[in-house]
Every structure is written in C-alpha cells, then in structure tokens.
Amino acid sequence: xxxxxxxxxxxxxxxxxxxxxxxxxxxxxxxxxxxxxxxxxxxxxxxxxxxxxxxxxxxxxxxxxxxxxxxxxxxxxxxxxxxxxxxxxxxxxxxxxxxxxxxxxxxxxxxxxxxxxxxxxxxxxxxxxxxxxxxxxxxxxxxxxxxxxxxxxxxxxxxxxxxxxxxxxxxxxxxxxxxxxxxxxxxxxxxxxxxxxxxxxxxxxxxxxxxxxxxxxxxxxxxxxxxxxxxxxxxxxxxxxxxxxxxxxxxxxxxxxxxxxxxxxxxxxxxxxxxxxxxxxxxxxxxxxxxxxxxxxxxxxxxxxxxxxxxxxxxxxxxxxxxxxxxxxxxxxxxxxxxxxxxxxxxxxxxxxxxxxxxxxxxxxxxxxxxxxxxxxxxxxxxxxxxxxxxxxxxxxxxxxxxxxxxxxxxxxxxxxxxxxxxxxxxxxxxxxxxxxxxxxxxxxxxxxxxxxxxxxxxxxxxxxxxxxxxxxxxxxxxxxxxxxxxxxxxxxxxxxxxxxxxxxxxxxxxxxxxxxxxxxxxxxxxxxxxxxxxxxxxxxxxxxxxxxxxxxxxxxxxxxxxxxxxxxxxxxxxxxxxxxxxxxxxxxxxxxxxxxxxxxxxxxxxxxxxxxxxxxxxxxxxxxxxxxxxxxxxxxxxxxxxxxxxxxxxxxxxx
Amino acid sequence: xxxxxxxxxxxxxxxxxxxxxxxxxxxxxxxxxxxxxxxxxxxxxxxxxxxxxxxxxxxxxxxxxxxxxxxxxxxxxxxxxxxxxxxxxxxxxxxxxxxxxxxxxxxxxxxxxxxxxxxxxxxxxxxxxxxxxxxxxxxxxxxxxxxxxxxxxxxxxxxxxxxxxxxxxxxxxxxxxxxxxx
Numbered sequence: 001x002x003x004x005x006x007x008x009x010x011x012x013x014x015x016x017x018x019x020x021x022x023x024x025x026x027x028x029x030x031x032x033x034x035x036x037x038x039x040x041x042x043x044x045x046x047x048x049x050x051x052x053x054x055x056x057x058x059x060x061x062x063x064x065x066x067x068x069x070x071x072x073x074x075x076x077x078x079x080x081x082x083x084x085x086x087x088x089x090x091x092x093x094x095x096x097x098x099x100x101x102x103x104x105x106x107x108x109x110x111x112x113x114x115x116x117x118x119x120x121x122x123x124x125x126x127x128x129x130x131x132x133x134x135x136x137x138x139x140x141x142x143x144x145x146x147x148x149x150x151x152x153x154x155x156x157x158x159x160x161x162x163x164x165x166x167x168x169x170x171x172x173x174x175x176x177x178x179x180x181x182x183x184x185x186x187x188x189x190x191x192x193x194x195x196x197x198x199x200x201x202x203x204x205x206x207x208x209x210x211x212x213x214x215x216x217x218x219x220x221x222x223x224x225x226x227x228x229x230x231x232x233x234x235x236x237x238x239x240x241x242x243x244x245x246x247x248x249x250x251x252x253x254x255x256x257x258x259x260x261x262x263x264x265x266x267x268x269x270x271x272x273x274x275x276x277x278x279x280x281x282x283x284x285x286x287x288x289x290x291x292x293x294x295x296x297x298x299x300x301x302x303x304x305x306x307x308x309x310x311x312x313x314x315x316x317x318x319x320x321x322x323x324x325x326x327x328x329x330x331x332x333x334x335x336x337x338x339x340x341x342x343x344x345x346x347x348x349x350x351x352x353x354x355x356x357x358x359x360x361x362x363x364x365x366x367x368x369x370x371x372x373x374x375x376x377x378x379x380x381x382x383x384x385x386x387x388x389x390x391x392x393x394x395x396x397x398x399x400x401x402x403x404x405x406x407x408x409x410x411x412x413x414x415x416x417x418x419x420x421x422x423x424x425x426x427x428x429x430x431x432x433x434x435x436x437x438x439x440x441x442x443x444x445x446x447x448x449x450x451x452x453x454x455x456x457x458x459x460x461x462x463x464x465x466x467x468x469x470x471x472x473x474x475x476x477x478x479x480x481x482x483x484x485x486x487x488x489x490x491x492x493x494x495x496x497x498x499x500x501x502x503x504x505x506x507x508x509x510x511x512x513x514x515x516x517x518x519x520x521x522x523x524x525x526x527x528x529x530x531x532x533x534x535x536x537x538x539x540x541x542x543x544x545x546x547x548x549x550x551x552x553x554x555x556x557x558x559x560x561x562x563x564x565x566x567x568x569x570x571x572x573x574x575x576x577x578x579x580x581x582x583x584x585x586x587x588x589x590x591x592x593x594x595x596x597x598x599x600x601x602x603x604x605x606x607x608x609x610x611x612x613x614x615x616x617x618x619x620x621x622x623x624x625x626x627x628x629x630x631x632x633x634x635x636x637x638x639x640x641x642x643x644x645x646x647x648x649x650x651x652x653x654x655x656x
Numbered sequence: 657x658x659x660x661x662x663x664x665x666x667x668x669x670x671x672x673x674x675x676x677x678x679x680x681x682x683x684x685x686x687x688x689x690x691x692x693x694x695x696x697x698x699x700x701x702x703x704x705x706x707x708x709x710x711x712x713x714x715x716x717x718x719x720x721x722x723x724x725x726x727x728x729x730x731x732x733x734x735x736x737x738x739x740x741x742x743x744x745x746x747x748x749x750x751x752x753x754x755x756x757x758x759x760x761x762x763x764x765x766x767x768x769x770x771x772x773x774x775x776x777x778x779x780x781x782x783x784x785x786x787x788x789x790x791x792x793x794x795x796x797x798x799x800x801x802x803x804x805x806x807x808x809x810x811x812x813x814x815x816x817x818x819x820x821x822x823x824x825x826x827x828x829x830x831x832x833x834x835x836x837x838x
Contacts, residue, residue, distance in 0.1 A: 071686050071696060073679070098678075105697060148710070157707070180709070206699035206759035214686070214693030229786060294712055298677035303786035305675045309712060317710050 037576035065533015106205025142349030165351030212561025247304030324354030331358030720747030
C-alpha cells in the first residue's frame with residue numbers, strides 16, 4: 001500500500017488521445033519525493049535538453065506535492081512544470097487552491113501531458129474515468145466564466161478546474177493557468193498549455209489517501225496547528241505589517257500600502273514616489289478595497305485567508321490575492337485603486353501573470369514616450385492612462401499589432417523592437433520580469449538569491465531571514481530569543497551582529513561565507529515546500545513559519561512510512577535541486593546568466609559580487625561556472641548526471 | 657414513551673465566516689477512518705461544505721438522518737441575494753443525491769459528534785475550524801425516550817429499503833454459508 005502518495009501517474013498523449021494510468025516506482029519517491037523534485041527527474045529522463053517550449057516533446061506536468069490532500073495544514077500546491085517559452089529553462093509555476101488535493105483523491109499524483117492536441121480540448125478526470133473532450137465551444141472564454149459552464153456541462157458542482165484564458169490560447173509568454181482563487185502565473189505555463197491545445201483540466205476525486213502512521217502524523221499536525229493559532233494571535237514585532245504574520249502576504253486584509261506604493265517603483269519598475277501615500281490616498285484606497293471585498297477565502301485545508309472574493313460595483317465577480325491588488329495601478333501611474341480592480345478582473349479572465357504583465361504594458365508606454373514605438377504602433381489607442389493600459393492588455397492577449405511583440409515579455413520584445421529598446425528591458429533576470437524594486441545599497445543575500453536560484457520568480461528563495469537588520473541590539477536580541485526555525489543556533493549570532501549601518505552592514509556583512517549558509521538554507525526549505533506541496537507562506541516564504549527544517553521530516557516519515565530523518569530529507573531535496581541545475585546547464589545556463597538587473601541597486605560592488613558568487617558556488621559544490629562538480633553529483637547519487645555532463649564535455653575529468 | 661433528560665449536542669454554523677478551506681471535511685474523514693487517522697477522503701466526511709463561490713455561498717452542512725425516500729419539496733429561497741433550495745440545507749442522506757453517502761458502497765453516513773473521541777472534547781470539525789465557523793453547543797432537553805440506531809443498523813436499514821428485507825436476509829444467509837472466504 002502506498003501512503004501519502006497515490007502511487008499512480010496519469011499519462012496523456014494529446015496527439016494520439018492515448019490515456020494511461022501508470023503505477024509509479026516507489027524508489028523514485030524515496031529519491032525525489034513529489035512535486036518539483038519528482039518532476040525535475042521526469043524532465044531529465046524524458047525530455048532532451050534541446051527541446052523548446054513549444055516543441056511537442058516538451059512535457060507539461062501538473063503535479064501534486066507529496067503531502068497534498070493529507071490533513072497537514074496548507075499542503076495544497078499544484079506544481080506545474082514545463083520548459084518556459086520566456087527563459088527557455090525548466091520552470092515550475094505553482095498554484096494553491098484545491099486542484100492538487102482533488103487530483104490525489106481521484107487517484108493520481110500527477111498528470112503528464114505530452115505532444116499536442118490537434119484541436120482545442122479539455123480534460124475531465126473523474127476518478128478512474130478520464131476523458132479528452134472537445135472544447136471548441138469554450139474557445140476564447142475567460143478563466144472564471146468557464147467554471148460555471150463546465151460544472152453545468154459535467155453536472156458536477158464539486159470539480160476543481162484549472163483553465164487558461166485567451167492569453168494562454170494565444171501563447172502569450174506571461175499567460176497563467178487560473179484555478180479558484182489561485183494561479184500558476186510565472187514563466188508561461190499557460191502558454192505551453194495553450195500550445196498543447198488544452199483549455200482546462202477538470203478534476204473530481206472521491207478516493208482515499210492513506211497515511212502510514214496516522215495517529216503520529218496527526219499529533220505532529222496538531223502541534224503545527226497550535227503554532228498557527230499562536231502566530232495569528234501574536235504578530236511579530238519589529239517588522240512591517242506585511243511581514244508580521246504568516247500565510248501569503250495579506251494584501252486583501254491590509255489596506256495600508258504606504259510601504260509598497262512608496263518603495264516599489266511605478267511604471268516599468270521606473271520611479272519611486274516617496275510622498276504618494278497621503279491621508280487622502282489612504283482614505284480612498286482603503287474604502288475602495290473594503291467595498292470590493294465580499295469575503296475572505298482560503299485554499300484547501302488552510303486556516304489563513306489570503307484571498308478574497310471581489311465584488312465591486314459593476315465589475316463581474318472574480319477572486320484575488322496578493323500584489324495584483326495594486327500592480328496595474330502602479331505600473332500605469334493611475335492613482336486610484338478602482339482602476340486596478342477593474343483591469344485585474346479582465347486580466348484574470350484573460351489569464352495573465354499579474355506581476356509581469358503590468359510591467360510589459362508600462363514598458364510599451366515608455367517606448368512610446370521615448371519615440372521608439374510610434375503613433376502607428378499605438379493606432380486606435382485611447383490617450384488616457386487607464387484607456388491605454390486596457391487597450392494594450394487587449395492587444396497583448398490577442399497578439400494583435402504591437403501586442404504580438406509585447407506578448408513575449410520585455411526581454412524578447414526589446415530585442416525584436418531594437419532601436420535602443422534593449423535599455424528599457426532593465427528589470428529582468430534570465431529574461432523574466434522581477435519585482436519592481438530599485439534600491440540603494442547592494443544587498444549580498446538578495447544578490448545571491450536573485451542570481452542563483454532556478455525559481456527565477458518574484459519570491460525567489462527569500463523568506464525566513466529578515467529582509468533587513470533590526471535597528472537596535474535590544475530588538476535583535478528579542479527576535480532571536482524565540483527562533484526555533486533556524487537550522488542551527490550559530491545563525492543567531494549572524495543576526496545579532498547585523499547592523500543597519502557601519503562595519504557590520506550591507507554590502508560586506510553578512511560576509512560571503514555567512515550569506516552562503518543563509519541562502520543555502522532558505523533555498524533548501526523552498527525546495528522542500530515545492531516537493532511536498534506546501535504553500536510557501538506557511539514555510540519558506542515567511543518569518544518564523546509553522547513548518548521548518550526541524551519538523552518537515554516528522555510529517556514526511558509518519559505520512560509515507562519512509563525512513564527519512566532531517567539529514568535524509570536535506571539530501572533528497574539537494575539531489576533534486578542539483579538535478580534541476582544540471583538540466584538547466586544542459587540548456588545552456590551559465591555563470592554569466594546569474595546576475596540581477598543592472599539598476600536593481602544604485603551602489604554596486606563588482607568585485608564583491610564576484611566573490612559572493614565564487615564563495616556560494618564553492619559552498620554548493622559547484623564549479624566556478626555554477627555547474628555541479630562530479631564530486632557533488634556522486635555524493636547525491638547522481639552518477640548518471642556526472643557521466644552525461646562529462647560525455648558532453650561540460651564537466652571535464654580532473655578539472656572539476 | 658417516557659420523557660427523559662438528554663444532553664443535546666449540536667454544531668452552530670456561522671456560515672458568514674466560512675472561508676471554504678474544507679479542513680472540517682478532511683479531519684472528519686480522517687478521524688472516522690479505520691483504523692482511526694489511517695486515511696483521508698473528504699467524500700466520506702460527515703460534514704460537507706456546500707460551495708458556490710461566485711455567488712458567495714460557502715455553507716458547511718453536517719450529516720443528519722438517513723431517509724429512504726426523497727421529499728416532495730424543492731422550494732427555493734433567496735436570502736441576501738443568494739439562491740438556495742431545500743436540498744442545500746438538508747442534512748439527510750437521501751436517494752435523491754450523493755451527499756452523505758460512502759462513495760464506494762453508497763451506504764448512508766451520519767454525524768456522530770465524534771463521540772468516540774475523548775469525553776468533553778468538541779467534535780473534530782469544530783476543533784479544526786480555526787475561523788470559528790463551527791461552534792459546538794450542548795444543552796439539556798426533555799425528550800421522548802427513543803432507541804437510537806447504531807451505524808450498522810442505519811446501513812442495514814438503507815439496504816432493506818433498497819432491496820427488501822427478504823433479499824437482504826437471503827444474502828446474509830448465503831454469505832455466512834460461504835464462511836471463511838469473507
């Protein structure tokens with residue numbers, strides 16, 4: 001009997017219509033767990049590195065995490081894995097919601113799509129009944145409006161639906177996959193889904209998931225639950241409100257946006273407006289937000305309420321979470337929040353990433369203002385800021401006119417437009433749009449996180465370590481007093497000695513050695529979350545989370561029955577992480593790609609930055625090109641990877 | 657029948673606070689698994705969250721009595737702009753629908769207030785509802801004395817209703833003759 005996982009994959013060949021339920025090898029779970037870890041292994045084994053995003057050989061995997069569907073709170077993530085059209089690397093946009101758990105109750109750990117369907121279809125999975133159904137009547141339909149139609153068509157109100165909108169159908173590189181209040185937004189998963197001609201994947205399941213040692217498992221979960229209650233009643237002191245709690249950033253609950261609106265940059269990550277948050281704005285934004293939110297909502301088995309049902313004036317209802325609340329207003333320099341609710345609703349129906357897309361639209365406006373794009377490109381565009389953004393959004397999702405170029409994101413669009421447009425692509429890492437942040441002093445921790453992780457997404461791998469030093473020694477002492485989430489007590493000293501100014505401050509402190517330890521730890525817990533299916537808001541992406549390096553293994557071992565301790569778990573995720581890196585190395589990624597945007601910080605330190613990379617690579621067991629060494633690969637039982645890299649001449653015997 | 661004093665246990669549902677996480681369904685099915693906590697399947701849960709998110713309906717309903725026949729009514733109610741029908745609030749395991757039936761056998765399930773749990777503890781769904789949608793209440797009432805059917809009797813009753821008494825007896829007799837193979 002398999003525990004925590006179902007032990008089955010669903011393999012769907014879209015070209016032939018062949019559907020197979022395939023029993024999985026339990027050994028693979030021992031080696032890679034589930035979610036991201038397992039998916040990376042599937043790509044290594046089955047997808048040649050030359051494969052491009054829109055090649056039929058590219059797989060599109062929808063995977064649950066190993067603990068999704070169990071009673072452990074907040075394990076609800078679906079990890080979509082595919083080659084990104086934007087970065088051309090192995091990407092894993094993820095979403096919360098209910099889909100992953102429902103898939104497991106239907107009896108599958110993941111769905112693996114290969115090849116392309118000749119016509120638009122949707123997939124209906126209802127326990128053992130799996131069908132590829134015609135979706136021609138759903139063409140062009142919004143990701144929200146499609147839900148009621150499918151529920152009625154299938155006569156099944158309890159299905160979970162992951163769908164693309166017009167943007168995905170048109171292979172827009174920032175197309176998202178939308179589901180409930182969640183979306184797998186980053187890096188173009190929706191574009192690959194559209195390329196494969198899948199409009200939606202609909203799931204309903206009524207089967208059991210087993211736990212190996214259920215009573216023990218529940219005891220661990222109850223302890224976590226007590227801590228969740230404690231944290232909800234006791235927000236952290238000394239940090240800004242948004243960082244004081246647990247869960248995703250509580251953007252639906254908090255109305256005070258002084259920090260974001262004045263510290264994040266407006267437009268295409270361009271301008272800080274330090275005096276924006278006046279009393280008048282505060283009142284207007286707060287009342288708009290309160291009027292728009294009908295109800296706070298949760299994901300599967302999570303007590304936090306990070307999302308909301310939005311019901312605002314004549315705007316059709318939709319669900320929202322996180323920073324999409326304000327990204328469009330800020331990018332368009334529109335000083336009211338109402339605009340954001342209106343355009344975000346349309347963007348959700350279209351299915352586009354709420355981080356990249358506003359920056360791309362603002363990028364187009366900048367190019368127009370700079371004379372690089374012309375009136376001809378903007379023919380028919382309304383002159384006002386709001387109208388312009390709505391018009392641009394429509395062009396992008398339809399790939400019409402200039403929209404066809406913009407739909408590939410700022411990096412590729414800049415190169416296709418030329419005429420100096422490249423300089424306006426100033427906020428991407430590895431060709432992907434980043435947080436609209438422009439700061440002063442280079443931060444060595446963030447430098448490493450931005451540069452080196454495979455996520456390449458907004459949250460990167462930050463979270464457990466405070467974003468900035470605390471101003472006083474007393475505050476730091478207070479903070480470290482109760483910090484069991486740290487991997488080791490000696491980290492406390494790093495934090496105690498870290499000061500806002502002086503010798504022990506950015507960029508030289510924490511030292512490259514300390515940074516390596518801290519970043520490696522944060523990356524590890526992100527990778528654990530992504531393999532187990534935990535929302536990072538309850539683990540890797542918040543301060544003092546309920547799940548941490550000292551309790552993950554207790555849940556994994558009691559749920560699965562596998563003999564995995566803390567050290568063992570570390571090794572497993574390290575294995576998958578290095579496999580992921582090796583795969584991206586085969587796809588051409590090298591040290592030269594590992595850099596934050598040039599203007600991310602005003603004050604840069606080229607020598608120190610090189611030293612940081614050198615030190616971190618060494619700490620990770622990588623060579624100076626960022627490639628895992630043979631020694632490292634053998635240590636992680638990745639002999640076959642070392643052989644492959646040697647055969648291709650990427651690793652040279654005796655030199656690495 | 658004699659009147660007796662009885663402790664009535666019930667769960668008050670403050671649906672306005674429900675965020676639709678379905679933790680109640682998960683822990684219910686996990687607690688009632690055999691052995692206890694050995695598996696999870698929300699479809700087996702004795703509490704179900706009725707969902708129609710875009711119309712803002714998140715409504716936990718817990719399983720009540722088994723009924724052999726569906727009722728005549730299908731009345732509609734509009735409350736605060738949201739449309740419900742009789743079935744939405746109904747706690748019965750009834751032939752008209754799948755709700756409150758074991759997904760594999762179709763046998764009825766009924767909330768037992770987790771009475772097997774430690775005495776004095778509220779039902780598990782209440783304990784796991786961190787947003788205080790489900791509130792456990794106890795009160796004493798004078799009620800007619802009645803013989804309560806246990807779970808197996810409720811199941812048998814539904815089989816009798818479906819197949820008739822004689823057929824069921826015949827089947828059990830036949831199965832018991834096969835003996836060890838069962």
